[in-house]
Amino acid sequence: MEEVLGQPLGLCSDEWYLFQMSRGYPFALTFVVFAAVFCCLRFVRLEQKLYWVDEVATSEHITLDVTDQIESELASGNIKNIKQVTSLMELSKPATLSGTVVDLVASDPHHTPPYYLLLNLWSRLFGLEPGNLRLLSAVFSFAAIPALYWFALELFQSHLIAAISVWLYALSPFELIYAQQAREYSMWILLILLSSASLICAARRPRLRSWLLYFLFTSALLWTHLLSIWIVIAHSAFMAIHFRGSRKTLISFGSIVALSLLLLAPWLIMVVTRPAELNDFGGIENRVAPSLYVETFLLNLSRTVLDVDLPSYEHLPYFQWLLIVPIAATVLLIASCVWLFIRRATSESRTMLCLLGVCTMLPLVLADVVAGGRRALLPRYDSPAWISLDLILAFSIVNALSTQKKLNLWAGRAAMVLILCCGSYSQWQFLSRTTWWTTRPPDLARSAVFLAGNPNVPLGVDLSSVHTGQMISLAYFLRERPIITIKDQSVPMYSGEAFVYRPSEELIKNIEGSHRFLTRQETGYLWRLSPLQP
Numbered sequence: 001m002e003e004v005l006g007q008p009l010g011l012c013s014d015e016w017y018l019f020q021m022s023r024g025y026p027f028a029l030t031f032v033v034f035a036a037v038f039c040c041l042r043f044v045r046l047e048q049k050l051y052w053v054d055e056v057a058t059s060e061h062i063t064l065d066v067t068d069q070i071e072s073e074l075a076s077g078n079i080k081n082i083k084q085v086t087s088l089m090e091l092s093k094p095a096t097l098s099g100t101v102v103d104l105v106a107s108d109p110h111h112t113p114p115y116y117l118l119l120n121l122w123s124r125l126f127g128l129e130p131g132n133l134r135l136l137s138a139v140f141s142f143a144a145i146p147a148l149y150w151f152a153l154e155l156f157q158s159h160l161i162a163a164i165s166v167w168l169y170a171l172s173p174f175e176l177i178y179a180q181q182a183r184e185y186s187m188w189i190l191l192i193l194l195s196s197a198s199l200i201c202a203a204r205r206p207r208l209r210s211w212l213l214y215f216l217f218t219s220a221l222l223w224t225h226l227l228s229i230w231i232v233i234a235h236s237a238f239m240a241i242h243f244r245g246s247r248k249t250l251i252s253f254g255s256i257v258a259l260s261l262l263l264l265a266p267w268l269i270m271v272v273t274r275p276a277e278l279n280d281f282g283g284i285e286n287r288v289a290p291s292l293y294v295e296t297f298l299l300n301l302s303r304t305v306l307d308v309d310l311p312s313y314e315h316l317p318y319f320q321w322l323l324i325v326p327i328a329a330t331v332l333l334i335a336s337c338v339w340l341f342i343r344r345a346t347s348e349s350r351t352m353l354c355l356l357g358v359c360t361m362l363p364l365v366l367a368d369v370v371a372g373g374r375r376a377l378l379p380r381y382d383s384p385a386w387i388s389l390d391l392i393l394a395f396s397i398v399n400a401l402s403t404q405k406k407l408n409l410w411a412g413r414a415a416m417v418l419i420l421c422c423g424s425y426s427q428w429q430f431l432s433r434t435t436w437w438t439t440r441p442p443d444l445a446r447s448a449v450f451l452a453g454n455p456n457v458p459l460g461v462d463l464s465s466v467h468t469g470q471m472i473s474l475a476y477f478l479r480e481r482p483i484i485t486i487k488d489q490s491v492p493m494y495s496g497e498a499f500v501y502r503p504s505e506e507l508i509k510n511i512e513g514s515h516r517f518l519t520r521q522e523t524g525y526l527w528r529l530s531p532l533q534p
Contacts, residue, residue, distance in 0.1 A: 028163035035145055035163075035170035038427075042138035042179040045431055047131030050448050051476040052439045055182040056469040059089065059128060061103050061111075062120040066092040067468050074471075075463055077485045082459065084483075085475035094123050109271050114223050115184035130476055133182040140186035141179030144169065147190055151197035152391055154204075155349050158398070165394040171423030173307035174379060174386055176430060177438055184224055185380045191221040192231060192384055196356065199235050203243055203253070211252050219260045226271070227360045231384060232257055234359035238352050287372045288313055296377045302330040303379060304386045306422035309429065311437050312377060330422060333415055334389060337396035344399055357388035393419070434477070443524035444470050447501065448477045450522055458482040460492055460500035460529070462507050470525075474501070491516065492529075500527045 060067050070088055073079045095103065100120050101113045119136055126132040145166050152162035169175055178185040195217040202210035218235075221228045236257065243249050288296065296312050308323055310316070317323055342350060360383075364376035375381065393415075400412030430436060434452070435445040451459065451474070459481050461471065474481075484492050489507040491514045492498065500507070502525045511517050517529040 028159040031163035031167040032145075032149065035166040038167075038170035039142050039145055041427055041431065042141050042176060043135070046134045046138065046180055047129065048431075048434055049180060050435050050439050050445055051130040051182075051473050052444070053441070053467075053469045053473060055130065055133075056472045057108065058116065058119065058133065058182045059472070060469075061100050061108065061116045062094055062123055063089070063092045063128065064095050064099065067472075070472070071466075071468050074461060074466065074468075074485060077487075079483050079485070082471075082475045082478055082481040082483055085472060086479065089472060089475075090128050092128065094120050094128070097121075105270060109267075109274065110226055111184070112223050112226060112267060114220065115187050118187075119182070130182065134180050137181055137183065137186040138179050140190045141175060144175075144186070144190045144193055147193035147197065148387070148390070151193045151200075152394065154197050154200040155352060155391065156395065161391075161394050161398050164397055165391050168390045168393055168419065171419060171427070172304055172386070172390065173423065173426035173430060174303050176427050177307070177436065178380060178383075181438070183380075185383060188221075188225045188228070189383050189387065191217060191224050192228075192356075192387060195221045195231070196235070196352070199238075199253075200352070203239065203249055206249055206252065211256060214253075215256045215260060218256065219263055222260055222264045223267075226268075227381060229261075230359040230363055231356070232260070234355035234384075237355050241351055242348050286313075286374055288374045288377065293368070293374070293377065296374075298331055299327070300377065300379045300382070301334060301389075302327045304389050305334070305419055305426075306330045307426040307430065307437075309433070309437050311442065313374065326422060329418065333418060334393070337393050337415075338389075340396045340399060341392045345395060349395070353388040353391055357385045359384055361385050441470075443526075444473060446523040447526040448474055450526060451478055451481070451499065454499070455480075456482075458484050458494065458496070458498045460484040460486050460494075460498050460503070462486045462489070462500060462503045464489055464507070465502050465504045467502060470502070495531055497531065498529045500529060501525055503527055 066089055069092070070079075070085055073084070073088065079085060097117055097120060100116050104111055104113055104116060119133060122136045123133060126135065148166050148169050149162045152165040153159065156162070175189070178189075195214065198210065198214040198217050202214045218232065221231065236253075239250060239253050243253075292313060292315065295316050299310060299312065299316065306326055308327070310323070316327070341353070345353075360381055361376055364381060368374060368376055379386070397412050397415055400408045400415065403409065435449060439445040451457075459474075459478075461483060463486060484494055484498060486492050486500070486503075486507065489504060489510055491511050492500075499522070500511075503511075508519060508527065511529065512519055516532060518532055520528045520530070522528050
């Protein structure tokens with residue numbers, strides 16, 4: 001690729017006007033500083049959100065049999081208040097590193113160990129409180145700022161595009177959501193950026209140090225999430241298309257990829273040979289109607305810029321104009337930027353971002369079409385696509401702002417204002433709530449919020465249908481609540497008002513047949529018991 005007089009790759013000579021007129025680096029630095037300040041929101045109210053069941057699973061991987069201990073204490077009736085559950089969690093000792101790996105192999109093998117090993121070590125320093133565990137993800141998300149800047153700079157050789165990319169990243173509600181979850185996705189995003197940036201660096205300036213960096217980042221990437229295999233395939237396609245004439249470069253790249261995959265081989269063999277231990281990978285049994293599939297996909301697309309806490313897998317509220325118009329405007333903006341990028345970007349940047357955008361999404365969509373399910377509708381699995389969108393939006397905005405056509409100039413300014421308003425509003429809403437659409441299952445979130453609005457009312461726990469992970473979620477959220485243990489579907493020996501969480505059908509029939517309580521279902525999981533007057 002050619003570079004003319006320091007001009008950013010992918011921009012024509014007229015488009016260099018903005019960078020010259022804006023005094024170059026100081027203008028770009030403004031966006032970087034804004035991004036850094038906005039990314040500090042990753043560290044705000046980490047403990048506020050409901051600690052949902054996937055995060056509880058994270059805690060289970062790094063602690064010593066705490067779930068079994070809680071189940072035993074519930075069964076014996078020793079837990080009289082829900083705060084005892086959180087005490088057991090916080091007083092438990094971190095598992096050994098080998099214990100964490102063994103637990104992943106036994107219960108969750110499609111999650112690879114590195115993030116959980118790091119979190120295990122992190123918990124020994126900062127404790128097992130949800131906010132402290134989420135802090136590691138926030139650190140990874142913040143560290144992605146220089147990584148994204150490097151990737152954009154290598155791809156476009158433009159500090160301005162790189163600066164606006166990190167500005168968009170900082171405003172993205174999707175990135176904030178997963179930066180505040182005790183899961184591996186922020187670490188995965190960071191390593192996707194580092195691996196992709198180091199690949200372009202090594203391919204254009206082949207040196208031993210550059211290839212060593214690519215090997216280290218790619219090996220770590222593959223070990224962070226199994227879907228990273230598709231990212232390596234995208235890298236391979238990029239190299240085959242644009243560096244096929246450089247035999248030495250291709251040999252170096254192929255050797256590194258082969259060695260990285262060889263290091264991952266033991267875990268891959270374990271996963272392939274023990275399919276029975278695999279959990280449901282994305283909800284293969286949860287089929288979605290085609291129209292609903294498309295609606296949810298478009299909703300996910302808009303969530304990179306605007307997130308108004310609409311639930312997934314439900315029809316969009318077409319008659320709520322205050323919601324549907326901004327969502328439609330966001331999707332239209334993204335579509336326009338993608339079209340402009342495809343038309344005007346250089347072949348290398350176009351190939352890299354298009355491959356990165358579809359590398360995980362396309363296989364998951366095909367799996368959904370063939371086997372049924374909704375894998376591709378889980379936004380966290382499509383993280384490479386959202387990274388690509390940030391870069392595509394940045395490129396298109398710079399193209400629009402740097403032309404001297406008034407229409408394009410105003411379109412670029414309008415796009416930046418729309419993104420700033422949508423991102424700021426979405427993050428403000430997210431940080432002010434205790435649950436979000438990502439908190440699953442939804443009935444757990446609804447039950448937690450309802451219980452929080454009705455303090456001091458005892459909570460009945462049906463031992464025949466108790467879900468320990470959800471009880472831990474409720475314990476961290478409610479902090480204080482009397483517990484009534486219900487055994488053998490028998491009517492609780494309690495005369496006041498109470499709630500029962502996830503009661504069995506038989507228990508509800510027994511309670512109604514006792515003529516002692518009036519029952520009412522408040523949420524999908526929560527029932528209210530109101531004593532009848534004698």
